[in-house]
Amino acid sequence: MYSNSKYVMKLRTRIRIRIRKTLTMGRKSVKLRTEDVITQFYKHVLDGNLENLHIPHSDVFYVREAVQNYYGKPFTLEHVEWAMKMEGWKDGD
DSSP states (O other), rough: OOOOHHHHHHHHHHHHHHHHHOOOOOOOOOOTTSSSEEEEEEHHHTTTOGGGGGOOOHHHHHHHHHHHHHHOOOOOOOOHHHHHHHHOOOTTT
16 A cells, blocks of 8 residues: 555656546646746645735736737747836735
């Protein structure tokens, strides 16, 4: 039999593999600072550390799409969120 810690580590590894295979969206992933919000979310869930997880407000996703369409070049969510805050936008308004 496995000791409790070995069993937990093996279980966490299986869960991570299953999450990567079934819950990620491949080419249609939502992106953030590391530009992959979904992977970061599940990583924080598995680590039990949701307090440090930052997912931008939905406004940031909409503004980024509009800005990318207008300028014809990609922008990161982090950059768009920063620019919105510099213009006076507040998360949660």
